[in-house]
Amino acid sequence: MGTWTAIGQAFAMVFEPNTIMVMFAASLFGLFVGAVPGLTATMATALLVPVTFFMPPIPAIAAMVTATAMAIFSGDIPGCLLRIPGTPASAAYTDEAFAMTRKGEAELALGAGLVFSAVGGLFGTAVLIVAAPALANFALNFSSFEYFWLVLLGLTCAVFITSNQPLKGVVTLLLGLLVACVGLGNPAGFPRFTFGNAEMTGGIGMIAMMIGMFAISEIIRFVVDTSPPAELVVEKVGNVMAGQWALAKKYPVQILRGSVLGTAVGALPGAGADIAAWMSYAMSKKFSKEPEKFGTGHVEGIVESGSANNSALAGAWIPALVFGIPGDSITAIVIGVLYMKNMNPGPTLFTTNPQNIYAVFLLFIIANIIMIPLGILCIKVARRILKVPREILMPVILLFCIVGTFAINNTVFEVGVMLVAGIIAYLLEANRFPIAPAILGVVLGGMLEENFITSMIKSNGDMGAFFSRPIALGLAVITLLVWFFPLIMRGLRAMRSGPAAA
Template identity: 60%
Template sequence: MKGLISLFLGLFVACIGLDNPAGIPRFTLGNTDLMSGVDFIPAMIGLFAVSEVLRAMVSGAPDWEVKQTSIGNPLRGWGRMLVKYWPQQVRGNITGTAIGILPGAGADIAAWVSYAMSRKFSKTPEKFGTGHVEGIIESTSSNNAALAGAWVPALVFGIPGDSITAIVIGVLYLKGLNPGPTLFLNNPESIYAVFIIFILANLAMIPLGLAALKAGTTLLKAPRRLMMPVILLFCIVGAYAVNNSVYGIVLMLIFGVLGFLMEEHGVPIAPCVLGIVLGKMLEEAFVTSMIKADGHLLGFFERPVAAGLGVVTLLVMLLPLWSAWRARVRQPA
């Protein structure tokens, strides 16, 4: 139930801004900055970083306990984990690739969707949120797969899959290359260059990741009372840099307090993030479908494929409620 509350809260945040397609302001309270909706980056900074700073300030958390032991070889045991968690990797790669191909979806959505799926299918969902390796493997696999999948619409159709490929498309145009089917016919060497760069980038991630591990252990040795103000400073700079406006800082602080209150009352943040990220796309797809169906909900079930997807969606939504109801009925009075 708390997960649903968090999800609907995220969907409500996604509704802030101009109505689609009428263009009527919703929940803006007369603020022109909210006309374009809630900026994703300040909201995420607030929900995750600022809420943690507030928690440390309120609880007076002690310094991190760092064991003075050698890290050793971080790659040790990766083969065993590869065998043990292969379903999570396969599922994350498939999900990430599928979401990455969708224009504008991005790796963040893929990671959160895969994290939710991993928790749903896990035998130990109570460990999620504590750094459980099962959720980390699936979400990071999905994140990496989405980054690669975003290049599919960018190179094949000239449609950016995310912000990175949007910049790449602009660079290709500056170089006289037209992203699309003609790129494969007229400049196939450019495609092979992209593939080679991908391979080199993945290889370069290994030493860079090892260096980041050592830097992370050094940062953890710093006192928390000194780290939290520095973290808050970086949060403020990042939120301001999004639009070079104080509006981002205010938004960050509001969501920081919201995230702090949610975690204090045991409400998960992940569903709220999914609601914020997917809310706009959900509304656009729903409104477009309703316009095509002349306002009839049965239009979602007229064609076989649409009917199948609709039935699956309803089952996914209703099965958890039915399972919870059966569990409550079976409990002895």
């Protein structure tokens, strides 16, 4: 199939009335979920999964892409007006935005979040369009040896990036890998950790587990939360687009820097938009000409972090589409949907069904363009959204979770998995254990084991074969360096302080 033919088919699939309608509905859903404090973009994705069962592949992906892009932006709204971030990705600059609201600049803060989220998203999409096909061509040379090291590197990055306490990250990663071992789905086809339960032989359902970890844990958190509800500082928001062009002219370097950093961080397994936003905000303050203004209601940090968190969304799709390795918890859920729709992630996806890939690129472009008009509309009605009683909202979400999870395989067992996963996720997060490594452990555990066993069979048990191919050797060196980097740095510091002490 020629490139132009594939692009033409992609346009036909994306601009079909059904897909456009799904994108519009998913946009409104994403905006609502992001704007309600405590409901995250990942939760929006998890709640959409049961709905996507009844959709063709492209509308299903359209729902995921648009809902998450909108939710990441609209998380800025309660952060700015209530000082409660709607999503973790907005937490980095919540204090800054709220300080601007106190100064009477809510419109400028919200407008900057909206406009530069869209700009960052389009930048990330451009990198996705360029980098993903090039990487896919490169990945066609990969064998089980390269994939083994790549998965191991992805899991390692998830532990070190997503946690300031790597040991806690290792614990949750091992928990995820343990869950991945359950059932018959291993190279030997031998029942493991099934405890004689027939339901367990099929393994722990990834989608049920995801819904539990991201939706049920939030419901439990709401139930045990005793803090009083926050009060709105402003009752009405004016024209949010005023002054945005002046900001774009004043901070072009910050916009580019945030977009580049966001895309790069998003492409790292397990990192995601929230880490991209925190890193970008810190970088903005470090390189600013006016660092003393940060924290007092200065728009510069919002411009850069807003660009970073949405560009990270597109960046996370690069490893997900090319290698089947999720860049964040959102793409971890998306990978499950891709497998369900027979769009198995990997380099062959780009050669066998290029029209589907072009359609994904188009969906990202459209989602970021329509974000501006729909975002303005969402800001206008923000007061009503923020006043929706959580006592009504949470039981409705719980009901939706139970019905959706039951619909996956029509079994009560999946509902049980969801509830247990939600309780475990709540307890882990309450004790400051990061969830992302556990998710990656579940998604990549089977892939890690399969490539290890395949490689051992091919090499007749010779471990040296894992280092025999140039790409495999390069990935192995990088992985081992990441493992031992803290020890190397500690040794170097000891050597430096030794002579100084003497």
